[in-house]
Amino acid sequence: MVDRSGLLGLSWRQMRYESKSFWRTPIAAFFTIFFPLMFLLLFAALFGDELIEIPGRSPFSVAQFYAPALAAFAAGSATYTNIGVSTAFARDQGILKRFRGAPLPVPAYMIGKISSSVWIAFVASALMLTVGALFYDVSLAPERLPAALITFLLGAGCFAGLGLALGALAPTGEGSPAIANATYLPLAFASEVFIAVGDPPTWLKVIGDVFPLKHFVNAFQDAFNPLTDDLALRPFDWAVMAGWGLFGALIAWRFFAWQPRETGAAKPRRGRRQAAD
Numbered sequence: 001m002v003d004r005s006g007l008l009g010l011s012w013r014q015m016r017y018e019s020k021s022f023w024r025t026p027i028a029a030f031f032t033i034f035f036p037l038m039f040l041l042l043f044a045a046l047f048g049d050e051l052i053e054i055p056g057r058s059p060f061s062v063a064q065f066y067a068p069a070l071a072a073f074a075a076g077s078a079t080y081t082n083i084g085v086s087t088a089f090a091r092d093q094g095i096l097k098r099f100r101g102a103p104l105p106v107p108a109y110m111i112g113k114i115s116s117s118v119w120i121a122f123v124a125s126a127l128m129l130t131v132g133a134l135f136y137d138v139s140l141a142p143e144r145l146p147a148a149l150i151t152f153l154l155g156a157g158c159f160a161g162l163g164l165a166l167g168a169l170a171p172t173g174e175g176s177p178a179i180a181n182a183t184y185l186p187l188a189f190a191s192e193v194f195i196a197v198g199d200p201p202t203w204l205k206v207i208g209d210v211f212p213l214k215h216f217v218n219a220f221q222d223a224f225n226p227l228t229d230d231l232a233l234r235p236f237d238w239a240v241m242a243g244w245g246l247f248g249a250l251i252a253w254r255f256f257a258w259q260p261r262e263t264g265a266a267k268p269r270r271g272r273r274q275a276a277d
Contacts, residue, residue: 007108014104014112015119022082022120032082033124036074039194040066040128044136052196057218059227065196067132068220072155073193074124076213079117080159080166081180087113087167088176092260100258114160121156129224140224147232148223155216158241161248162212168255187213212244 023029040063047062054060090096099109132138140148166183170176188194190207191214197204208214215237223232 007105007111010104010108011111011115014108015115016112018086018113018116019119021086022116028082032074032078032120033127036070036077036124037128037131040070040131054192054196057222060196060221060225061137063132063136063138064225065221067128067136067138068224069193069217071125071128072213072216072220073188074128075121075152075156076159076216077184078121078124079114079156080163080184081177082117082120083113083160083163084166084170084180085173085176087164088170089173091167091257092173094260096258097260114157114164117160117163118153118156122152125152138224139226141226144223144232147234148220150238151216151219151223151232151234154238154241154245155212155220158212158216158245158248161245161252163248164252164256165248168252168257171261184213187211190214191217193217212241215240 022032043066044063050062052060052062052065087096090099100106129138129140166176166180170179187207190204191211192200192208193213200208215234219232219234219237222228222234225232
């Protein structure tokens, strides 16, 4: 039994450790924080004050469409990609094994890791929305702040759970970035993060509707759209995100490994050494 105050303290220390590790990897920080921001600046320069109309939804200005969409995209990347890749590498490098044998409780490790990624997601989203507010008149009505916060927390939690699943299922740490990009970037296009498709093909619409990123993006956009005349409460989108987050957590719980995995390439080499001996 771990004392709660001790668990919170250890979780806080682990969160700080994970955050420092992230910021000490410049390429990860660039692609998570600044890469989506570049898209916002590019799209705003290309499309200016055009109005984006999507069937069944209120019209958007370019900035009102892209700032929340890219903020959600950055939050998903900060949790899904960051947790998945770092977990797979830590497993292969024996770091998870050392954590498992250390006095640090497993809940503290997990809370610290997830909290760090959610904090990075918050920084990425806040930067995107701040730039949108300062330069492109993106605003959030006070009455929609609760909806925006709920959407962000559920979205970040959803992709944190899926990130743990990615880290658990990735066969190697070296292959985990490719798996993360191959699953997340196509989903972003299917979810209309980069391109608003008024009448998408049926198969593309089904992909977007089934997976959680589009629900995260749509709910977050509605919270920042001044032409929406409600409180931007989106229980269906929230339920989809919660369901996918739970699914990812269950997959991670079932397949998570603390020990480095032996790859097929490693076994023959060990056998040859043993034969030589």
